Amino acid sequence: MTTPAAPDTPDIPASAEQLVVQTAAGAVRGRREEDLAVFRGMPFAAPPVGEARFQAPRPPHPWDGVRDAHAFGPPPPQEAGIQGRTGVLDAPTGDDWLTVNVWTPDVGSQSPSAGRPVMVWIYGGAYKLGHSGSPGYDAQHLARAGDLVIVTFNYRVGIEGFARIEGAPANRGLLDQVAALEWVRDNIAAFGGDPGRVTVFGESAGAGSVAALLAMPSARGLFGRAIAQSVPGTYFSDELARDLATEIAAEAGLRPTAADLATVDPRKLTEAGAALGAKMAERVDRWGQVAPTVTPFSPVVDGEILPTTPWQALAAGAAREVELIVGHNAQEFRLFLAMGGLLGKVTEEQATAALRLFAPGGGAEGEHAYRSAFPEADPSELYERVQSDWLFHIPSLHLAEAQVAGGGRAHVYELTWPAPGGGGALGACHGLDIPLLFGTYGADLGNLLFAGVEVPAEARALTARFHTSWTSFARTGDPGWPAYDSERRLVQVLDVEPEVRPYPEETSRRLWEGHDFPPLPLIGG
Template identity: 75%
Template sequence: MTTTEPPAGAARTAGPVVRTASGAVRGLHEDGLAVFRGIPFAEPPVGAARFQAPCPARPWDGTREAYAFGPPPPQEPGIQGRKAAGVPGPTGDDWLTVNVWTPDPDPSSARPVMVWIYGGAYKLGHAGQPAYDAQHIARDGDVVVVTFNYRVGMEGFALLDGAPANRGLLDQVAALEWVRANIAAFGGDPEQITVFGESAGAGSVASLLAMPRARGLFRRAVAQSLPGTFFSEALARDLAAALAAEAGRRPAAADLATVDPRRLTDAGQSLSAKMFHRTDRWGQAAPTVTPFSPVVDGDVLPTTPWQALAAGAARDVDLLVGHNRDEFRLFLAMEGLLDEITQDQLTGALRLLAPGGAAGERAYRAAFPDATPTDLYERVQTDWLFAMPSLHLADAQRAGGGRAHVYELAWPAPGGSQYLGACHGLDIPLLFGTFRADLGILLFSGAEVPAEAQELSSRFRRSWTAFARTGDPGWPAYDTDERLVQVLDAEPTVTTYPRETSRRLWEGHAFLPLPLLGQEADRP
């Protein structure tokens, strides 16, 4: 293969050569780390491979330059049905690539390995986003960090005739198989692999815990802000039919394969913008405005994660799970609804999302009598979508004989962003130390990052990497007697679970696959 100079950048020079199962790759030396980007772990899923399970990457001759991230998978350029700038990054079909940050690519090093799975509502995201620059985690924690791309949107999650379900999850399994087979050559220990992810990435982590195909591929798991949305087959098929109709096609792999992957993202964005008003048909999935989620198909994903863990599927995997205190405030701000929620909107949300419908509405109002409509709306949305699914996953892990640690991030975003509180996504810049990238630009908009943010960021990395190394993040394991959790704030404390009122409202609730409602549910 041809040789070029490494890209310009601070402290960047041509780095070591590592031999993988598919061929040799050369990385870069960057500020004390060896960094490898854009290594294929599977063949491009195009042509005859479109909408199919991933196939191993073909071997190559010579040395491949692993200097640049691979191209992002096709995806919508906006969120919540809104237009945004195009997705930055290289173009091409080689979407399924991995990236490695390692302190020392010496096979005798055997460092713990942390594998990051990005979020983005199962329709956005890629490993090359600046927010996921893993240098601080690798350097501060003395661990090997891996990130990778997986298919999102229609390519990865639409339930289509002639295609396996949950292709995005199958991509993740393929990436973990690549890690197990190759990471020792990068200085990592294949017996000490931790998967970690946020939002849809946390939903992916929870799915992997429940998937027979993923068993034995990792030893520990971190789920940050786990969403409770998993689709039934009936709901997923109905959404896939609506998506295909937006593209003028049938919901079949053969039909959709004739459409350019980048044009199909328009169909997803168009349907997302219409979903909010279809609670009569799509129920609780409608207000999420994403037609994609893991599908409980009985094969790739046999059951929901809560059912699987309670049955002992992950009792041998250490679990760290938690959420942010004010998750949904980010989405309210994006829609310009902070302090704008009406009583009618609140009533609709409570009856749709709270356990028990109208009885759940009354219970929430009685439990929080002094809350404003906006505050109560945000609370039930946060509880339903992130907080209670996260806590119930820890409960399920304990019920199945496993071990779990739980946290809540309570530290609010600083400066002009303070009205967002401890909102969704705040944990990403804190964990990665990427305060000037992506969402971090909004949440840390001042001239300087506050010292307490820097300290909390260091604490995040110490706890997460300690967990990857030992299974102990530095606070007591969770149980259903004391319910001790780590509250991450300017002064972190260990206390009983702080959302006890919400916990009691959701006690006994089962997070089942979301159903299809109305007459459509009865159609063959």
């Protein structure tokens, strides 16, 4: 087993109190950091290399003695992302990607019935990026605010986790998540947590993962509450996923098989996924709506590990016993406009193409529906609106509606407070909820969203509200606002003056009424 070569942790005095906890695989030594005990880089599965490459996660190798749990484990192999977004550039290296981290107010003798609620974070990153050791996911503030146990972990992304290849199970990244939750079930009592009160929460691809877990038979019973922040609507059909994997393998001069791909170092193989991503926008004729996302990875509705889409599963009652929070930000797609240099620069032709590709019904009919519904919108507004709706707004809302239809309960929110960086031009864009939730305004994406400004009092107040609502939900199932129903449609609007009101995006809701987000298809060969 490869041990992380260098810590990815804050500077900690050498005299800090050290704590030892016995896990199922062996003893680990954490550190006391102020009023928390923190354990980093604990294996929840064996390194997925060698014979284990591209396979379902296997139990961790047991060890003798006490293993230091002071450093985050290395990130899973991935292509280059936004600098600082994942913390990968400063992370340790090695093959022990599948590790878990715990922040807890106490460890030791508590029985499970006396343990604290547990919140398990699943990071986003378009299913191709991410690392639980990213500074933006520092869970200390959230753990302190709620007096509960916070768990974060790594899972395989990109080709290693999601490429649909022969000789390997589908959705290996999701199987990693199930294995991490099993580790929580089996070990968290020793860290002062209650395995019977587990809440999973995640953002973007992490929220898509939460939604998938709600639909997966293998995840049933591992958590009782879930929070999905900005759920992406992209789940692949088996045919589309296999076609994309074939093209990824071709970029490396290989067949789309586990045997062939395993001949390439996992850190080099990421280049094939990046190369295909750079070309995807040109293949709308073959890959349809997924082509402009330049992301060739998503959970695959393979009929076994993920039997159906989350919306189908929840509407059929698959997760009616799980309490749910789901929501989104008001200007989700604005971030991607800014990253692409398109803010205020979208042409009529670009707007028309986006409306015809993404609007429900598609083609001229879909374009006309959006232009009629938003008659004052300019090309940039239409371009942003239809992609925010298609990718995040409506998938999130429909997940709540499916949960209610299946006999469960859901609470809905929308974040409308604009990011202060860049003169406020970014609005309440994708990812803004991360620094607000974790209180990490100067880390990762927070560097962009809060660039050039002092953190305003409104941001700190929203962070306090996130902390109160999320931890109250984890503790009691009540975030502090009414559950969603199909008549009143009440949601929590998060802004300088938070309020409960009917769903604010009513025009878009009506446009998308009845759309069920089927698996994205392969259009042509």
